[in-house]
Amino acid sequence: MGVVTDIRNRPGVGRLLPAVPRARSARSARSGRSGKKTVSLFWRIFSLNATGLVLATALLLGPVTVSTPVLPHEALILLGGLAALLIGNAVVLRLGLTPLRRLGHAMSTADLLRPGTRPEVSGPAEAAVLIATYNTMLDRLQAERAAGAAHALHAQERERHRIARELHDEVGQTLTAVLLQLKRVADRVPDGLRDEVTQTQEATRAGLDEIRRIARRLRPGVLEELGLASALRSLAAEFTHHGLTVRHQVPGDLPPLTPEAELVLYRVAQEGLTNTARHSAADRAELTLRRFPDAVELLVRDNGTGIGGAPEGAGISGMRERALLVGADLAVVPGPGRGTDVRLRIPTGPTAPHARVPTAPADTGPHARVPTAPADTGPHARVTAESTGTDPHARVPGAPGDQQ
Structure with a gap:
């Protein structure tokens, strides 16, 4: 056999x-x-x-x-x-x-x-x-x-969830405890050392914020809780924080999509914007999701230097792997005039060949949590992303580490 x-x-x-x-x-x-x-x-x-x-x-x-x-x-x-x-x-x-x-x-x-x-x-x-x-x-x-790709990507998603949970439960809680101790110390130190303690508090708080961002990058909780549209809007907000002006057009009346198809759309958008921010030298990008009678199409467009003749890296290969699993068509082509277009077209409807792609099973154990730390509401709380027109309830999932 x-x-x-x-x-x-x-x-x-x-x-x-x-x-x-x-x-x-x-x-x-x-x-x-x-x-x-x-x-x-x-x-x-x-x-x-x-x-x-x-x-x-x-x-x-x-x-x-x-x-x-x-x-x-x-x-x-x-x-x-x-x-x-x-x-x-x-x-x-x-x-x-x-x-x-x-x-x-x-x-x-x-x-x-x-x-x-x-x-x-x-x-x-x-x-x-x-x-x-x-x-x-x-x-x-x-x-x-x-x-084989489905097994590998499934394991990758599970590992992302595990690391995000440990960052929240272990490192995040440790840094929170350090902040509380520093606050008590700051109330008792002499005036000459107060500035140093304050700087240490700020550095610790910045590290805690970074841990939160990394956890959200690893596990897009907003996708599970608020849906694809809010997750994509939140993604645009995150990359606006990275120095890009990201315009997004995401309709709210999307056709029914399987969780696997939604995850592929989100990850491809995430990888496309990551490549734009790190490799294209672009200052503007577009994130568009359009519906058709028989498909949904995602477009990530930038005004950067374009792909030229460079060979495809791990990031684009990963996008192709994900697209293959749900029967989607992926095209990475030069944009109009300049820049790069990343197009992902996923068929919809009852006959769409959506395979079961990598989604980690929900954590049901006693330690299962959404890997995002509680919002910092103190006087030093900071905003980690800004974007006009985004969902006010969306949280920032961030970008993956796989690059072009």
Whole structure:
């Protein structure tokens, strides 16, 4: 039994794999697209040469005579026959090997992260069987790649949640206790040391704020609590804090989306804005979510330097992995004029091929918490993000660490 069957037998993994068509038999591959049986390359060449030999034998056994010495018109007839035989062989070979050239081009340009059209099963029977086998092999490889990526991303999300919870429960609580101790110390220290204690308080408070931001980056609690629209608006607010002017257009009447599809939309938007902030030298960006009758499209656009000819890094590859898991199309292309466009189109509706992509199960233990520290309401409380027109209840989830 093949590898794909073993993967499908794992608990919860069968739903991750797209349907993989069974390998065509040699008989079905020989029939081609139209259903008509095709003649193999061997029989085409054999038939052509056999016809030439039969004609030559008929001429030898017939009443045809050859002069001695050979007359010019007889030599022309002989040369014409040989030329016709060679041309016939060349045409047959050319037509017979064309499907193999197409297959070679498809093999050299195949990319499992960019599923595209398969080579057409056509040509002689031998070529048709080979192309059909290659298509089936590619389907299996894509299914295995999707299953492996789903496991890896699922583990990544669980690890994000674990680290965020520990940052909140351990480091965050420790820094909060340090702040309380410093406050008590500040009330008793001499005036000459008060400034130093105050600076230490500010540094500790800044560290606590950073811990909160990191926890929100690792686990977007706003996505689970307030939904995709609020999460994207909050994301725009976070990157406005990073020095970008992020304009967002997120409708409130989105079609029903699975939690997996929402997570993919959020993570791709997060990664796209992260790359914009760190690599593009842009000062403006757009975050747009549009609905169509059969799909939802996310657009992250900036006015930076563009992607140029740089190879894709881990960030874009991660976006492609996530898009593949929910049957979405991802395009990273130059923007109009300058900059970069990141487009993610996810099909919607009951027939949408949404796979079960990485979402960590909800924590139900006694220590399960949303990894965000209580809001600092003291006199030194600070705002960590600003953006006009954002949801006033949205919290800032931040950006991931995977880069381009």
